[in-house]
Amino acid sequence: MTGPDQRAKEPTLAVDGLATHFFTKAGVVKAVDGVSLHVDPGEILGLVGESGSGKSITGFSILGLIDPPGRIVEGSIRYKGRELTTASDEELRSLRGDRIAMIFQDPMMTLNPVLRIDTQMIETVRVHHRVSKAEALERARAALAEVGIPSPESRLKNYPHELSGGMRQRVAIAIAFINKPDLIIADEPTTALDVTIQAQILAEAQALCARTGTAMIWITHDLAVVSSLADRIAVMYAGRIVETGRTADVVNAPRHPYTRGLINSVPSHNVRGRRLAQIPGMTPSLINLPKGCAFRTRCPQAIDACLEPPPISAIGPGREVRCFNPVRDPQSATAEAAP
């Protein structure tokens, strides 16, 4: 494992052994259970996993937006060396939206329906910076122009319901970028949009990050989306990261059986006329995880050792996998996996 001290420059964000549990009546839901990741300045990290894998909770944990019955029980979150898990509410609030921003999944729900766009943008500036209303409005206008919204002047006067879904998500992105943050956590921001808009938003987000040097954690269940966007990928399963590495490495040569299953189930990887490859079974209940490796029950190559929880092990520069019996030759394994 590469600690932050071993890297030359300080990462924008370093999460280490983060565990966020929800204490419900039915039992303790271990939504995030020992996640470690880091993002360097200007880097885009794709956090991939299926529903319920804990990827969104990881994002909310970083922002300090976990509400009871949820709680961060373990681990550390360091933003530029500053520990966030022990920071006060006020400290976190002053970071949120200013240094670390977030974009949500459903643009129809994220903007307040009864407030005008300008109100929602100006407040984002003015809660963090002592600037005049006119100055804040000018920044809002510039931010809208930045994300490719035509005639931002008049859009500012609109209410959210007067804009389309794609337009609203652009506004949300503009709000996230308005204070030029160091890190943006994007929680499936293109999932609710149609494919053409999705492509535009992806391109714009990527360009914005490159232009402003903002680091980004792009949370998604769609490997195809991040493979064209992210510098690095972290694959999550049942509250843990099971594989990380540079995007090309992970996509072309997955080492964890779960990652391989995800890649095989992308339709373009399948031969026409053949049944779509899928991962058997479903995600385990987070209250009652299987003993040992959480993926064991669905894994085609589980061995006896998998009854113990596998540690994460480095298998190359910046490449880690959490598996006792990783995929040796990804190419032949692809053929094997298809029944």
Place this chain on the structure above:
Amino acid sequence: MTAYIIRRLMQSAAVVLAMSVIVFLGLHVVGDPVYLLIDPQADQAEIERTIRRLGLDQPIWIQYFHFIKGALTGDLGTSFVHGTSALKLIVERMPATLEIAIAATLMSIFIGIPLGLYAGLKPNGFISKSIMATSILGFSLPTFWVGIMMIMVFAVMLGWLPSTGRGPTATFLGITSSLFTIDGLRHVAMPALNLALLKISLVIRLTRAGTREAIHQDYIKFARAKGVSMGRIVGVHLLKNIMIPVVTVLGLEFGNLIAFSVVTETIFAWPGMGKLLIDSIQTLDRPVIVAYLIIIVLLFVIINLVVDILYSVLDPRVRIGEKAT
């Protein structure tokens, strides 16, 4: 917007007209006022004279026609009992009723909304649970009983507040009201609180339910993710979203307070309109009853119009007048 208001007012005129027919006909079915009005010793000639004087010898449609003709010139008939204009009788009593209605509505806004917000934001706390339990009492205890108990405690036992009647009035900005004198306010306090108790409970419950629903919405979480302070989230983001049902209920309840606060006015001997209505029904004073109900219908129509206009202020998705229906 203007076109919308004009259209609404025309619809209202139709409602008032229909209402007047129903009331007019209905009242002619329930008893004959003549025998309540005249001296029991009067002879047949005297009775005939009275009937003719009151215009009751005419067929009902002629009576109704006379009434409408008068109404169009602002004359809603003359009280059988008092011998004065029915409209004047009602208008004289109106300020007293408006006073307690406004005071009660202000109480439900300034007590109900903060308590409801608190109970919605901290639903599991002891204080919230106490607020909700008390609001059930506010709902279920009968008004007359609470009124009597209040007089017992605050007027008889503690002697803090006067038990009945309306206090001295003062004129401020051209309005004469007992709300502008200290003693007047002391008189208003109990009847207004008595009326407000149910409304406060209603507003608490509505506000709490709205808060519980809105607080889990993405836009609240997004506002938090933007670093907006909790105060602004509650005061701006949340409150504006939950005000619509509260405004609706408060509007309708305000109409109810003016029109039908009969019980409270009776208990506290408050010289308001509700008491006038009851007295008029007992003496079958038809013109006063008709005039009263027509004024109440107008009142509700106006309140509903104001509430609808408030909607469009509160919720930009409601745009009055754009739809052609």
